[in-house]
Amino acid sequence: MKNPMSKKLYLSMFALIVLLLTGADNAFAGATVIVINADGPNEGFNDPTPAAPVGGNTGTTKGQQRLIAFQFAADKWGATLDSREPIFVVAAFNPLGPNVLGSAGTWDVFSDFPGVGNYPGAEFPATWYSSALADKRAGMDLDTTSPDINAQFSSNFNFYLGLDNNHGPLNDLVAVLLHELGHGLGFQNFVNEATGANFGNFFNGPRFYPLQTDVYSRYTLDTTNGLHWNEMTAAQRQASAIRLGRVVWDGPNVFAALPSVLSFGSPEVQIVTPPVIAGSYQFGTAQFGPIVGSPDISGGVVHAVDAVNGAGPTATDGCTAFTNAADVAGKIALVERGTCGFTVKAKNAQDAGAIGVIIYNNAANAGAAPPLMGTEPVFGPGITITSVSLTRVDGLAIQAQLPSVTANIANDDSIRAGADSAGRARLYMPNPVVSGSSGSHFDTIARRNLLMEPVISPDLTHNVQAPDDLTLELLRDVGWFADADLDGVADGVDCEANSDMTSTVSVGGCDSGVPNTLFSTGCTISDLIRHIAAGSSNHGNFVSGVALLTNDLRAQGLITAAQKAAIQRCAAAASLP
């Protein structure tokens, strides 16, 4: 493998900076995303291999197409977020290892940064923020020597490079980029889930930087103890990180938008009786047979018994025809994982007359999470009953209570899929920690599928906000406030969300030459005059209003007598209202 990080090559391409201005008008918000092409000649973004234009991507080489797709994804974020500071993304396509598609993350983290002018700075003290978010809130570039996000993607993986989401069986590069850039923009914590430790513990000379929380963790709520992650000890966070369904996002923007995104009908595996094991269980789904809730299943649970033979060494593995088919018929079959495929077990349960099947982990997977059960072409297509998987602990707990166990494998129509009963979005925190379970994703049971689930679902749109998605709303919660005029005052509290930011006060086309001061309310002098015009029924009232305003500005020493007169002259001459 050639060295993908050849500094010489990178530096030789240093000049290839692609500036991506968003298409959005400033009045409708936006941010500038600058992609720094870190690839060397003839590789990655500069790969000259001819390529036919595809799905709206007009590039004629593989490298061009990658760059256009990257720009497209960057533009999506640029058109969605508001920041006065450009977002710098250093990006490269490199030959990563097999099965590795790419990665992205923030370059720096910042805390305790003040804001410039109206910009609020860090909302919380002693709290880490991703670089681009910190720049946005500071109203300035906090580090001019480095980018905000780094991104690397595989040059030997066959991505779909079209822009139209018509990716078929291929992986849509735009969707993957939107997801990964989402992490880089602040959809992530900096907690070590394995230990529960926050980020920190640095020395710089004699100076010590203790562990401190991050802004994402401040909205991560464990409903079992009512604590946010920043309020927990490391041990509490470690325990919380594996409480699937109990850890939710506690931010107001996601909460408000969630009903417009997620549909009712939360898939659940619930043990109804006996009371000692009753409750909802963490489960895995199958890629074969009907999904949970199609239809809802309710019934007694019976452990399958089959022959001990070469196909399956135990009587509980369900690898051959069940010998207790009469008991299983009309019930939910309980089967142990192992030896043969999931589809074989499901087929045998189906042949025995079961209405559903629960497959629990075997001893070899004792510590594993309930698996996502893959399909295969022989038995998979013929499965007509719903299958779910459980942990070994849960499977044995059910087995111990047989024959008095009844269960539901059904949708709970009072809960939105991907939310808890209080309507808060669930974060993905399975037990044990499995792929994508770092807490920096939405739960995989969300329906519709969300961009920031750990699975890059093939049915994702390229929209990142409600009603198609909740990513923007979460970013709003961590501090990406809407700011259409980029004056540093959030639109919701801005005296004028689309301020007149011209440099001098102009009244009805008359330029007074007076500096157009911006106040901490988010209004400029021009805005205030515009408001007076809107509230006046005739010219006399308007002139009187401007006189009152300028008198007050003068009294407070905010303008000179000459400036006051200049504004009043313009007001008198203007055809307003």
Next chain:
Amino acid sequence: MRNAKKRGSTLTRVGILMSAIVIAIGMVSIVFSQSSERQSAPTRSSSIADKRMPNLEDLTPPAVNDTRTYIAERKIIIDAKTGKLRMPTPEEISEMIASLSSLTNRSSEGLTATTHPDGTKQVNLKGRFSSVVIARPNADGSMETRCVATMDEATAFLSLRPETDAEKANRKPSKKINK
């Protein structure tokens, strides 16, 4: 009379509006003057061109020192020659582990924090704490993807596990596979 009443009500409305504005101005401070400070907000750099290419060694963080040998428990490679799913070779596994170990590096070892004069604290993550997208093909031709943040998450998804001592002792040389 009616006009006078209307005029009075309009003046009242403007008066209320002005009172609100005056009160508001009285309570706020000037943020900046558009003619001067807006154009030169006190950034540490006023020009996009000032942005320098980062230290590119940091784009790929150092791999975590993982001396274990991993083995695959399922077919996760689509053979370039046959197009069929097969087990990964030890060399391919090594490549994957090296790449994943680097990209999922969440160690804070060697990172340093700095404090700026205005109190801002900063840590260059040196490419660590990234999220990584990995994929595994299925027998039906579909491709599953996951976004992971740690090595354990990645190896679990790819069905890679550390080789046991017994397996190490019984290891046979791998067959060369055309990729």
